[in-house]
Amino acid sequence: MSVAALPPHAMIIGAGIVGVATAAHLQQQGFRVTLIDRGPVGEGCSFGNAGILAFADVLPTVRPNVLLKIPGWLIDPLGPLTIRPAYLPRALPWFLAATRNALPQRVRAITAARAALCRSVVDDHRDLLRTANASELMVERETLRVFESESEFEAEAHERQIKAEHGYQSIIYDAAECREMEPALAPHIVKGASHGGWYFIKSPLKVTQAVAAAVVQGGGEFIHDEVLAIDVKDGKATALVLAQRGRLPVDRVVVAAGAYSNRLLKPLGERILLEAERGYHMELSDPGISLSRPVTFARTPAVITPMEGGLRMAGTDEFAGLDAAENWQRADALFRNFKLILPGLKAPGETASRWMGRRPGTPDSLPVLGPSTRAANLWYNFGHSHLGLTWAPSSARLLAQLMAGKKPSVDMSPYRADRF
Numbered sequence: 224m225s226v227a228a229l230p231p232h233a234m235i236i237g238a239g240i241v242g243v244a245t246a247a248h249l250q251q252q253g254f255r256v257t258l259i260d261r262g263p264v265g266e267g268c269s270f271g272n273a274g275i276l277a278f279a280d281v282l283p284t285v286r287p288n289v290l291l292k293i294p295g296w297l298i299d300p301l302g303p304l305t306i307r308p309a310y311l312p313r314a315l316p317w318f319l320a321a322t323r324n325a326l327p328q329r330v331r332a333i334t335a336a337r338a339a340l341c342r343s344v345v346d347d348h349r350d351l352l353r354t355a356n357a358s359e360l361m362v363e364r365e366t367l368r369v370f371e372s373e374s375e376f377e378a379e380a381h382e383r384q385i386k387a388e389h390g391y392q393s394i395i396y397d398a399a400e401c402r403e404m405e406p407a408l409a410p411h412i413v414k415g416a417s418h419g420g421w422y423f424i425k426s427p428l429k430v431t432q433a434v435a436a437a438v439v440q441g442g443g444e445f446i447h448d449e450v451l452a453i454d455v456k457d458g459k460a461t462a463l464v465l466a467q468r469g470r471l472p473v474d475r476v477v478v479a480a481g482a483y484s485n486r487l488l489k490p491l492g493e494r495i496l497l498e499a500e501r502g503y504h505m506e507l508s509d510p511g512i513s514l515s516r517p518v519t520f521a522r523t524p525a526v527i528t529p530m531e532g533g534l535r536m537a538g539t540d541e542f543a544g545l546d547a548a549e550n551w552q553r554a555d556a557l558f559r560n561f562k563l564i565l566p567g568l569k570a571p572g573e574t575a576s577r578w579m580g581r582r583p584g585t586p587d588s589l590p591v592l593g594p595s596t597r598a599a600n601l602w603y604n605f606g607h608s609h610l611g612l613t614w615a616p617s618s619a620r621l622l623a624q625l626m627a628g629k630k631p632s633v634d635m636s637p638y639r640a641d642r643f
């Protein structure tokens with residue numbers, strides 16, 4: 224084959240679930256691909272998430288009823304949401320934009336754009352996992368949401384209605400049914416509901432590794448290096464500057480560097496509001512109880528998932544920037560919360576592990592997906608916030624279609640880079 228006849232090549236910066244899924248879909252569209260990551264595959268935010276495929280979560284993270292709860296949450300430094308005081312001035316533009324996006328008209332538009340990404344999540348995961356020989360890691364069993372009072376249950380009626388309008392019907396369970404499903408639940412639980420659509424992945428790390436391995440098997444390359452900069456000249460990305468290898472000429476580039484993406488894009492003049500929404504997990508390999516499905520409860524936004532390695536409690540949102548030290552008390556607080564509804568949980572011993580990850584959060588709970596405003600051959604796939612595992616195969620498919628010059632199956636305008 225002559226050089227001129229070579230298929231197009233794409234460099235993908237970031238080998239989290241979004242980057243590896245993008246590489247897989249670009250390969251399917253006929254691209255040659257190179258994945259670049261400064262760390263091992265899948266060990267960024269994609270490592271320690273709750274594993275949920277939350278395809279019924281059409282409502283944005285910040286919405287009117289959540290806005291009302293925020294002041295109460297902020298009072299408790301170990302509560303579901305915290306902003307480190309020194310970081311507040313940096314985070315302010317993001318929060319102002321998030322507040323504007325919580326107005327009813329914006330919530331309706333954002334919900335529609337999220338629903339468009341959610342629609343094909345299950346099929347896209349099935350397809351991607353099949354090609355990666357990892358289908359057994361996806362568990363098609365509903366998450367159970369439990370309520371400690373009737374008023375908590377009633378308070379979510381509107382959300383259940385919106386989900387139902389988008390085709391995700393909740394099933395309601397009485398107290399006895401909840402305990403029949405999950406005998407470890409505390410006796411004071413009064414009610415339960417399915418989420419209207421939440422399956423789970425029992426090892427998010429293995430899924431990311433399996434997809435990356437399939438990409439390499441299909442002829443893709445993996446480079447272990449840090450991208451320091453993207454060189455852009457006359458509206459075209461010309462090279463990546465790597466910490467070890469120096470300048471690497473490029474054909475096309477995809478930025479899928481999660482919460483770090485803005486570090487590469489700000490120097491190019493791209494204006495995107497992206498914050499690290501830092502979440503924590505604690506995983507118990509010897510939890511003293513067992514669960515057959517993930518469980519959430521209304522008191523606090525967190526989930527406990529039966530992972531391959533044990534029960535993983537994950538959640539909370541901390542705004543402190545990319546580089547601030549972890550506050551492990553936040554992981555410990557997850558245990559104390561879940562102990563309230565799962566009293567048999569054994570205290571975290573030597574084998575408990577704690578983890579912090581940086582969700583790439585935008586103020587409108589939508590990813591940045593599509594072409595750059597700075598260079599014709601530069602593309603973006605990041606900012607998936609709380610739903611990166613859920614949306615990765617779908618956003619990757621859509622971006623690969625765009626890059627291959629095909630018309631994607633959904634309207635891509637809500638995800639464009641110049642919306643901030």
Ligand SMILES: Cc1cc2nc3c(=O)[nH]c(=O)nc-3n(C[C@H](O)[C@H](O)[C@H](O)COP(=O)(O)OP(=O)(O)OC[C@H]3O[C@@H](n4cnc5c(N)ncnc54)[C@H](O)[C@@H]3O)c2cc1C
Pocket residue numbers: 236237238239240241242259260261262263264265266267268269270271272273274275276277448449450451479480481482483484487500501502503504537538539579580581582583605606607608609610611612613614
């Ligand atoms: C506690 C918690 C629970 C969560 N639960 C869920 C859930 O249940 N379901 C769900 O759908 N989502 C969940 N999420 C969100 C989800 O984990 C993220 O949205 C997703 O992992 C983001 O994937 P990513 O590939 O964009 O980023 P990452 O996984 O962070 O990958 C980015 C990669 O880019 C690399 N990188 C960055 N900069 C550079 C550079 N300059 N050079 C080279 N490499 C670079 C990093 O090393 C990293 O490997 C959760 C997140 C947290 C924190």
